[in-house]
Amino acid sequence: MMEIKFIERKDLKEKPDMSTVKFGSQFTDYMLTASYDEANGWHDWRIEPYGPIQIAPTAVVLHYAQTVFEGLKAYSVDGEAVLFRPDQNFARLNRSLERMSMAKIDEVEALTALKELLKIEKDWIPTGEGQSLYIRPFVFGDDHTLGVHPSDTYKFMILLSPVGGLFSAGTMGTTKIYVEDKFVRAVRGGVGEAKTGGNYAASMKAQEVAEGLGYDQVLWLDGVEQKYLEEVGAMNIFFVKDGELYTPELNGSILPGVTRMSIIEFAKDAGYKVHEARIPLTDLEAGLKDGSVTEVFGAGTAAVVAPVGELNIHGNKYVVGDGNVGPVAQEIYTTLTGIQNGKVEDKFNWIVKVDE
Amino acid sequence: MMEIKFIERKDLKEKPDMSTVKFGSQFTDYMLTASYDEANGWHDWRIEPYGPIQIAPTAVVLHYAQTVFEGLKAYSVDGEAVLFRPDQNFARLNRSLERMSMAKIDEVEALTALKELLKIEKDWIPTGEGQSLYIRPFVFGDDHTLGVHPSDTYKFMILLSPVGGLFSAGTMGTTKIYVEDKFVRAVRGGVGEAKTGGNYAASMKAQEVAEGLGYDQVLWLDGVEQKYLEEVGAMNIFFVKDGELYTPELNGSILPGVTRMSIIEFAKDAGYKVHEARIPLTDLEAGLKDGSVTEVFGAGTAAVVAPVGELNIHGNKYVVGDGNVGPVAQEIYTTLTGIQNGKVEDKFNWIVKVDE
Incomplete structure (x- = not known):
């Protein structure tokens, strides 16, 4: 199994007021990143402070949209963090990567990485009715040339975002x-x-x-x-x-x-x-x-x-x-x-x- | 007309050997950037040293591929830099932006910005048979939330890349x-x-x-x-x-x-x-x-x-x-x-x- 480097931050953020939070607008203290190239495969796994990333202005994703993503959720059950069918999301991630001619990922490693991130960010899973921690894994091509071809290098990231229920209990709208x-x-x-x-x-x-x-x-x-x-x-x-x-x-x-x-x-x-x-x-x-x-x-x-x-x-x-x-x-x-x-x-x- | 800030670099790069250069792999010393938000429109025009950019990991382009680009060329004619129908490229850029629900750009300002960049990078236009300076204008959404909707903020950039002819004189291949x-x-x-x-x-x-x-x-x-x-x-x-x-x-x-x-x-x-x-x-x-x-x-x-x-x-x-x-x-x-x-x-x- 791969090693994941943990880069700790000094100050943790304040948790948002879940009653007013908008979908996908708040993010936790950390994010996961990994890099791919042909020689090293997926490597340099890190859990690091959430923040802006550096990218070449020629990155394939910026010009030719070589990018795939997933969406799933973590829930808090009796103080324990649980996931809903994450294997299905990572299996689909690989099918998307295949269709877009991108480097595939080891599904077990991806799930392991997600679990490690969630262990650190457990307190971010909101516990109110219909609330959860939205998980956004994504992969994009960040190769450094402008030819129209699949990237030689990729970045895998996971972001976490606490979300409220779209509907409050018993009042699901239409x-x-x-x-x-x-x-x-x-x-x-x-x-x-x-x-x-x-x-x-x-x-x-x-x-x-x-x-x-x-x-x-x-x-x-x-x-x-x-x-x-x-x-x-x-x-x-x-x-x-x-x-x-x-x-x-x-x-x-x-x-x-x-x-x-x-x-x-x-x-x-x-x-x-x-x-x-x-x-x-x-x-x-x-x-x-x-x-x-x-x-x-x-x-x-x-x-x-x-x-x-x-x-x-x-x-x-x-x-x-x-x-x-x-x-x-x-x-x-x-x-x-x-x-x-x-x-x-x-x-x-x-x-x-x-x-x- | 807008003001363009010039951020000079200390050392200029060495020009590549044009006989071996691969399409879109070499870039000049500078690039152009501008930012858009609703309050300010397109603003903060800069010609700055070519290099990596910072982007939010939630940027719309990374997840939902809100990006359009153009491709045109500058040529050197008797030591003078010329463009081929750039008005057509910027008109098409705006049609693409419209279709993708992105912020449009002033075509005259965009061409002015390109000309300013080319005046600085004139020496990068190669002069050999079939050679030219490939120009890559592009716009992408860099808004900071994960909802699927058009970005509120955009970045416009122009990169320049010296390219050889695909064919040498008289030996165009099939x-x-x-x-x-x-x-x-x-x-x-x-x-x-x-x-x-x-x-x-x-x-x-x-x-x-x-x-x-x-x-x-x-x-x-x-x-x-x-x-x-x-x-x-x-x-x-x-x-x-x-x-x-x-x-x-x-x-x-x-x-x-x-x-x-x-x-x-x-x-x-x-x-x-x-x-x-x-x-x-x-x-x-x-x-x-x-x-x-x-x-x-x-x-x-x-x-x-x-x-x-x-x-x-x-x-x-x-x-x-x-x-x-x-x-x-x-x-x-x-x-x-x-x-x-x-x-x-x-x-x-x-x-x-x-x-x-």
Whole structure:
């Protein structure tokens, strides 16, 4: 196992007021860094004071966006730090690195490094209802020439950011979604299934337009025919029709979400019929019209479950169910967050303790 | 007009041996930087010693790839520094910035800043046959939070890199091209027409696979049907059929190249019939089979013109013409580079003098 150098800082920061903290705006005292080159592989692992980094102005990430990231969370359960399925995040990190022609990382070493960082930063995990410590591992190319080619050198970093729940207990809100029929996020044969920066840069204009129209998020359609459901904002999408769950199948242009996967596993176990399929927007629209679609929700690490109250499809506005949080979304949210904060039995073995 | 602060360095670098220099690997003594925030607009313009920059580990560019760039060249003509159509590059920079929801820049200020930098770095413009000073303006988001949204702050930079000609005089070589039918670079509704990092990151895997098969570059097809010509590598594509020029029309997923535009303007003026159209790959293939297509070439700032000697279309290999540089590519190359280095009259008013 690799050695991790610990560079201690003199003064620790004050912890933020968690009742007002904005997602991804506060960071802990330390961050993890490691470097890659062909001769040494991943080396120079450090836990060092959080702060600015030095980068060559020619770094591949600045010009050609060679970057991938992950997002997961640590929770405090009875004073102990736990993680939710971190193996899935590091496995996906490697699939993203492979797709973007970047140096892969040893998943065990990456998890070990994260655990070491969390042992030091344990006090930063907030303990309030729905609160957690958001974890941002990322890798970027920092090679020093301008040719368009994969970098020869990479940097791996992990940042930690305490976050509040998006919703307070029992008051999960709903979002308004705009179905995007002009802009496209990804297409088969592209990089849609990789968690790479370019997918997010490509989504910003549509998000801006949707917000201007009074919507919270965009529902993306497939890039080829612009007829099939893909994702909602930066989350996967589910809906409930006649009591059964539907979500777009993984087709190469959809991000394979860890929350998505967990919802499918939980729902099947709980007796729901789950359909992973190529789903025409017209099917969803017909179900909203005739009332057979009773719930629509996004699924992702940040919100866990984000119920949709209203959908705008080509200018037609549909209220989903009665516009409030539906029972299936509520059940999934309660169960997943319950497993994460130790209030529901972890029958799927999803929880990993930091101290083991 | 803005003020530019000059931070002088003590020791200047030694100039590299231009006969061996690799594209984008050597940089001059100074670089230009400017910062943007909403309150101050673009400000803090500096010409400072070339070197690493400091960046927040949360910078939007590192996670969500909010970055756009440009590429153009300065030439030395009778000891005087000149630029080729820089107004077109800064106009495109702004179109890219707009598409990526980034802060736009004043095109006149950007050109002024570039000229000031070039006045200081004039001695770095190499004077040998086919040599020039490659100019890399770029803008990236460096905001300090992890939410997926356009950055509130941006950095504009210009780097300068002396480059040799890709081909020595009279010995322009040909490249081997692999028609890509699995990976996709861009799709209508996406960001293909913006010069943004994600498009280049998305191209690296296909390039790697093509190189593994013995090819120099990839010919991209459209993302929707994978039937129509788009680009070749990071260049636009042209071919000559029955003595007439063909190039894919700008459709939103193709980069609007300055070299592409200049070739079209020159060729029309020189009496060629030029077709900008949606071109099925099958048309190109039929023309290669029956011999009516006599030349294929890429067009971009780095190579100016890059003749294609061989094309692999779905496993079928086609030699273009006699496999050597054709007369139309040669004429265009000679004229464009001639205008750039002052040997051919600039009848289109494309040349901008740095000292005026």
